[in-house]
Amino acid sequence: MALQTITQDALVESLFEIIRCHGYEGTTIALLSDITGLKKSSLYHRFPAGKDDMVKAVVQYVSAQLQQFIIAPLLEHQVPPEERFSTMLVTARGFYSAGNKNCLLNVLSLGEAKDDIKTLLQQDYTAWSAALSALAQESGLTPPEAAARAEHFLIAVQGALVVQRLTDNPLTFDNCMAYQQKQFFRQSDD
């Protein structure tokens, strides 16, 4: 096999950064070619089904990352719940570059991506939410209240990313996450 100039993983990682920044319609094959350094034909060699194939590979890559570095650590029963939550916050902060990079869930659910791609995004959200809900239940909350906390937190994540992008205030995400950490484990009051 001839030597690959770039590994598939590194390539998908590049595609991911472009798509999360430019969205589905804003991401053109020419742009992908420019940034990855691979000519169009090489991209089509790697992804025979074209643009949708590339997007789907990126979504699957992100799903795997989410599962491995966010969801799995959330379910580590030997670690205290508060510590697992803090670990997740650190990981998520890195994933979103302290709130300066967009979430693929927002970007691709807005665009005209195909339905099977949107289904994958929905599954990612559901998985993250379920892990958070399980964590909240471990800390003593009822199932419905745990589900509400999980949803509130993920709403805060998505909202903080939007607002930070809107305002250029680099502390929006961090401030919001610090507040959410307190809220997530607060005493039940409603």
Place this chain on the structure above:
Amino acid sequence: MALQTITQDALVESLFEIIRCHGYEGTTIALLSDITGLKKSSLYHRFPAGKDDMVKAVVQYVSAQLQQFIIAPLLEHQVPPEERFSTMLVTARGFYSAGNKNCLLNVLSLGEAKDDIKTLLQQDYTAWSAALSALAQESGLTPPEAAARAEHFLIAVQGALVVQRLTDNPLTFDNCMAYQQKQFFRQSDD
């Protein structure tokens, strides 16, 4: 003057609905033409500077709507703060169709819209946030805490819209707003 087949206001309203749904790159002149009923060349007659001109008109239209129906009522000093907040929630719910329609602030800040357009969006966010902050101060909060409440609320709005679009759960927005109303006027606890 030759008779207009559609008023400028109705035209901009149509453009707004298309752009908030398809985003900047996803909105093509052909699509605008199909939905408004005006041919492409007629759209250029109304908006000589082209697509950016149309987008800017939409943003200015939304800014005016925001000012008139959201911000001004928030600052009506003769009405109790809680009532003004409730009124805003009703208006915002209609504006976002109970969470089923996107916010232009999110959609256009993601796309490759020109910088002057993004500046307008930023001003809209700032104006809304400032009005909320003033309201929170009226209800007895310190300026920094009032600003934090305003930001938290707008983060919740943006986040709820993203999550509802992601999950197809039609109650996400309403549930989130009901929770935020309680949070906005709660006793200071941090």
Place this chain on the structure above:
DNA sequence: GACAATTTAACGAACGATCGGTATAATGTC
């Protein structure tokens, strides 16, 4: 009020550029 001159709105057709995609030839490695 009659009627030419002007302005406005809308249109069909076409522009160059770029879109996503596809051949086919050249390259490099074993």
Place this chain on the structure above:
DNA sequence: GACATTATACCGATCGTTCGTTAAATTGTC
């Protein structure tokens, strides 16, 4: 030489945009 990979060239379709024209309403002049 076999074969995976990359490069060159090209395709039809669509992108945003511009042009030239027509029809209708307004304005100016008598």
